[in-house]
Amino acid sequence: MKAIIRCRYLLSALLCAGLLASTGPAPLAQSSPPDSLAARIEKIMSRPEFARANFGIEFCSLDSGKPIYALNESKMFVPASTTKTLTEGALLAALGADYRFHTRIYRTGPVDSKGRLKGDLVLVASGDPNLSNRIQPDGTLAFVDEDHSYGGPALAGDPLVIIKQFAKDVAAKGIRKIEGRVLVDSSLFPDGPREGGTDVVMSSIMVNDNVIDLLAKPGAKAGDSLSLESSPHTSYIRFVNHLTTSPAGSKVEWNSPEVVTNPDGSVSVTLTGSLPLGAPPTPAPFAVPSPTKFAETVLREALVAAGVQVKGASNASAPDFSTYKRFYTGENLVAEHVSPPLSEEIKVTLKVSQNLHAGMGPYLLGALAAKKTIDLDHAGFAIERAFLEQAKLDLSGISQGDGAGGDWADLFSPDFICHYMAYWSTRPDFQIFFNALPILGKDGTLAKIQTASPAAGHVHAKTGTFGSEDKLNANMMLNGKGLAGYVDTKSGPRIGFAAYVNHVHLPSDPEAAQAVAGQALGAIAAAAYDAPLETPPAQKTPAAYDVIIRNARIIDGTGNPWFSADVGIQGDRIVAIGDLRASTAAREIDATGRVVAPGFIDMLGQSEMSLLLDHRAISKLSQGITTEITGEGASIAPQNDKTLAPIKPMLDHFGLKVDWTTLNGYFRRLEK
Numbered sequence: 001m002k003a004i005i006r007c008r009y010l011l012s013a014l015l016c017a018g019l020l021a022s023t024g025p026a027p028l029a030q031s032s033p034p035d036s037l038a039a040r041i042e043k044i045m046s047r048p049e050f051a052r053a054n055f056g057i058e059f060c061s062l063d064s065g066k067p068i069y070a071l072n073e074s075k076m077f078v079p080a081s082t083t084k085t086l087t088e089g090a091l092l093a094a095l096g097a098d099y100r101f102h103t104r105i106y107r108t109g110p111v112d113s114k115g116r117l118k119g120d121l122v123l124v125a126s127g128d129p130n131l132s133n134r135i136q137p138d139g140t141l142a143f144v145d146e147d148h149s150y151g152g153p154a155l156a157g158d159p160l161v162i163i164k165q166f167a168k169d170v171a172a173k174g175i176r177k178i179e180g181r182v183l184v185d186s187s188l189f190p191d192g193p194r195e196g197g198t199d200v201v202m203s204s205i206m207v208n209d210n211v212i213d214l215l216a217k218p219g220a221k222a223g224d225s226l227s228l229e230s231s232p233h234t235s236y237i238r239f240v241n242h243l244t245t246s247p248a249g250s251k252v253e254w255n256s257p258e259v260v261t262n263p264d265g266s267v268s269v270t271l272t273g274s275l276p277l278g279a280p281p282t283p284a285p286f287a288v289p290s291p292t293k294f295a296e297t298v299l300r301e302a303l304v305a306a307g308v309q310v311k312g313a314s315n316a317s318a319p320d321f322s323t324y325k326r327f328y329t330g331e332n333l334v335a336e337h338v339s340p341p342l343s344e345e346i347k348v349t350l351k352v353s354q355n356l357h358a359g360m361g362p363y364l365l366g367a368l369a370a371k372k373t374i375d376l377d378h379a380g381f382a383i384e385r386a387f388l389e390q391a392k393l394d395l396s397g398i399s400q401g402d403g404a405g406g407d408w409a410d411l412f413s414p415d416f417i418c419h420y421m422a423y424w425s426t427r428p429d430f431q432i433f434f435n436a437l438p439i440l441g442k443d444g445t446l447a448k449i450q451t452a453s454p455a456a457g458h459v460h461a462k463t464g465t466f467g468s469e470d471k472l473n474a475n476m477m478l479n480g481k482g483l484a485g486y487v488d489t490k491s492g493p494r495i496g497f498a499a500y501v502n503h504v505h506l507p508s509d510p511e512a513a514q515a516v517a518g519q520a521l522g523a524i525a526a527a528a529y530d531a532p533l534e535t536p537p538a539q540k541t542p543a544a545y546d547v548i549i550r551n552a553r554i555i556d557g558t559g560n561p562w563f564s565a566d567v568g569i570q571g572d573r574i575v576a577i578g579d580l581r582a583s584t585a586a587r588e589i590d591a592t593g594r595v596v597a598p599g600f601i602d603m604l605g606q607s608e609m610s611l612l613l614d615h616r617a618i619s620k621l622s623q624g625i626t627t628e629i630t631g632e633g634a635s636i637a638p639q640n641d642k643t644l645a646p647i648k649p650m651l652d653h654f655g656l657k658v659d660w661t662t663l664n665g666y667f668r669r670l671e672k
Contacts, residue, residue, distance in 0.1 A: 033532075035531065035532070036531060036532060037059065037068070037528055037531040037532070037533065040524075044520050044527070049504065050504060052505065053501050053502065054501070055499075055501050056077045056413065056500045056501075057069065057414055058073040058415055058417075058418045058497065059418075059495055059496070059497040059528050060421075061495060062425045065418075065419065065422050066581060068495060073415040074413050074415050076411040076412065076413055077413070077480060077502050078482075078502050079412040080465050080481060081197075081465065081482070082412065082464040082482040082498070082500075083402070083410050083412075083464065084358040084361075084403070084405060084462060085484060086398075086400065087361035087404070088361065088433075090383060090387045092432065092433060094369040095342055097343040097429055098342070098343070099341065099342040100341055100342070101127060101338070102126055102338055103123065103337045104124050104126075104337075105333075105335040106327050106333055107121055107334050108121075109179075109180065111174065111175055114177075115174050117175050117180065118179050120178070120181045120182070121175075121178050121180070122185050122324060123182075123295065123299060125188055125204040125295075127204045127360065128339045129345060129348075130339060130348070131163065131206055131208075131295075132161075132206075133155050133156075133158055133160075135340060141347065142155055143444075145351075145352065145444055145445070146352070146445075148213055148283065149198045149285050149355060149356065151283055152283065153283050154213040154231060159207075159208035159213070160207070160232045160302065163207060163302050165337070166299060166302065167306035170334055171303075171307055175334070177308065180312045181310075181313065181314070181316060182296055182299055183318065183319070185324065186203050186205045186295075187204075187322070188204035189203060189204040189364075189376055190204070191290055191291055191292050194287070195356050195404060196355075196406030197405070198355045200287040200359075201287060201290070203291040203292060204367075205295045206356065207295045207298060209356055210291045212286045213231045214229070214283065214285070215229040215230075216228050216243055216275055218276065218278065218279050222246060222247045222277050224244070224245045225241060225242075225244060226245060226275055228241045228243065228271070232298060234297055235266060235297060236265075236266050236294050237269060237286075238269070239270075239271060239286075240271065241271055242270060242271060243272065243274065243275070244273075244274045245274065245276075248278050252275055254273040255271075257269045257271050258270040259289060264315035265293045265314070265315050266293075296314070300314060346433070346436045350436040350437055350462055351436065351437075351438055351444035353444075353445050353462075353464070358403045359402060359403045360403065361380065362380030362381055364380065365379070365383045365384065366379030369383050380403075381400070388420075389593065393419055393420060394419070394551060396562065397416030405466065406466065412500070421486060425494070425496070437485050437486070438463060439460055440457065440458065440525065441453060445463040446463060449463075450522040450525075450526050453526040454526070454530060455487070455526035455530070456526075458490075459488075459522075461484055462484055463521075465517075466478075466480040475508045476505075476509075476512060477505065477506070478506050480501075480502050481500070481502075481518060482498070482500045483497075483518075483521040483522065485497065489528060489529055491533065493533070495533070499524050500521075501517050501520065501521060544584055545568040545569055545570055545583060545584070545585040546570050546586055547568075547586070547588070548568055548569070548580055548583060548584075548585035548587075549566065549588075549591050549596055550591060550592075551564065551566070551591055551592040552566065552596040553596065554597070555597040557598040565577050566578065566579065566581070567580075568580050568585070569585075597624070598626075599626025600627075601626075601629065602625045604629065605620075605625075607620065607628055607630065609636075612656060615670075637661065637666050638662055639661050644658055
């Protein structure tokens with residue numbers, strides 16, 4: 001006869017978790033005085049353009065971590081480029097603010113007395129994102145608020161300044177002729193996929209952010225060709241200009257370029273489209289198809305301009321660079337460029353939301369921190385995950401598929417981001433992270449947001465925009481707009497926040513996302529600057545529990561994935577599962593990083609007698625077993641003289657007396 005023994009301990013009650021998951025406190029809600037933060041936010045959200053949109057918002061105290069205002073804070077939202085705060089934060093934590101990229105050039109043969117290099121010249125890519133004219137005389141990196149990769153103006157100066165310095169350094173080493181080839185070893189991360197936001201090819205070699213900057217100007221009358229300037233000038237790419245001037249007042253049209261790769265590796269690009277008559281000069285980026293070939297070509301051209309002849313063919317296939325590593329030694333070093341510190345690169349990426357730089361983040365983590373050579377992005381995300389787990393953050397509130405925020409897997413909850421911002425405020429390198437964020441109404445992607453607000457200059461936050469074409473309605477669907485960071489309030493305290501709005505219908509105007517949703521989220525952040533800030537009470541008086549298990553990963557036994565929640569216990573019953581931050585208990589257990597689940601069932605147990613010897617069942621409970629099915633092969637009942645005779649030696653050894661004949665009798669004895 002089989003029997004089921006259930007240990008009467010708290011974990012067994014979690015079998016009811018699926019039923020009780022909705023019994024926790026209601027979301028924060030309170031009456032809203034006219035000038036309260038809640039009232040200000042409600043007024044913004046009630047605008048007609050957001051009638052079908054979804055908002056998720058949380059403002060939180062950095063000291064206590066408690067929410068000041070919360071709306072849908074545990075739900076997942078499309079975060080767009082606020083994703084970059086995680087990527088850049090992980091890079092900063094893993095590599096350190098003072099990390100510098102070292103890009104080196106080596107020779108693979110000797111240099112004779114006449115300056116002839118009997119071998120190849122190889123630039124070894126280091127993953128430096130700023131082989132460009134960003135570097136300033138004081139060692140900082142410059143940026144334009146609207147980055148050139150998004151169609152903003154290019155930085156002033158020569159984008160090949162570092163490449164040309166390399167060429168001068170090679171010539172200074174006495175090299176006058178290269179008998180072999182000029183190569184770029186990008187094997188750290190070879191030319192790979194295109195980054196999702198700006199369509200730039202990701203690679204460990206990044207010259208001028210892997211784009212050619214174009215500047216188009218309309219002609220004197222409709223129908224005239226546009227004048228076209230490109231920078232940098234290189235034989236790697238030839239533009240065929242079929243751009244025309246359209247009538248005044250018409251729309252700007254840029255068609256997808258037609259790209260042809262030539263036998264020598266260079267590319268021909270045919271451009272079509274139009275600018276209206278009288279339009280100002282309009283910048284546009286063109287993403288180079290092969291960053292490695294682009295870098296090789298401009299380096300070769302710079303060497304020739306510096307007086308170094310190159311004999312080797314430029315269209316030869318790339319060698320197996322694993323065989324070249326033996327040449328990468330100090331004696332073969334010809335030139336080296338050392339980047340500014342990583343703190344400056346973090347600033348550029350976050351200020352202007354530089355997609356290529358952030359998109360490369362997981363790959364750089366995988367290569368430089370994890371020291372991997374394959375599956376770099378997965379290795380990089382493992383580094384980031386370890387960083388977030390070390391911060392004791394609940395990762396059920398986040399999903400991430402890329403470094404820049406352009407993947408459909410990117411989903412954040414406002415509560416997670418608030419806790420992330422609170423964690424950063426405790427780190428010794430916080431000021432570097434904080435200073436890298438755009439400033440409301442002042443710089444970066446927030447330069448044009450809430451410029452006249454009293455909060456301008458007092459909000460440091462990362463923006464994000466992720467939209468797609470609504471072909472049915474011939475307009476734009478703003479899948480996600482985000483803003484996350486910090487508000488330095490008028491009353492003094494600095495608070496963290498995350499604000500998201502998803503699913504907003506917009507006209508097909510490239511400025512609409514910023515004008516509508518960007519300004520709205522900026523206004524929501526600004527509202528906290530001078531609003532009365534008090535941690536709101538829950539809608540009901542917080543329940544007092546005997547025990548609260550906080551920050552647990554709940555597995556409810558239904559087959560669903562785990563979710564994060566607190567568990568409230570009164571007596572020997574679980575009475576609430578949910579967000580119990582506003583509740584108190586006589587005893588609190590921090591279960592961060594641990595699983596709370598229904599007790600396991602031992603399908604073939606033999607604990608009937610051992611429980612009579614030691615009722616604590618430590619060997620079972622320490623393994624999470626709270627239920628046992630027994631009676632397989634032998635049974636604890638019924639009992640009589642014939643069944644007791646074989647086990648009498650064991651009973652005598654332990655001093656046990658069988659005073660039952662039925663299962664009911666055994667359980668009565670067990671309960672004593």
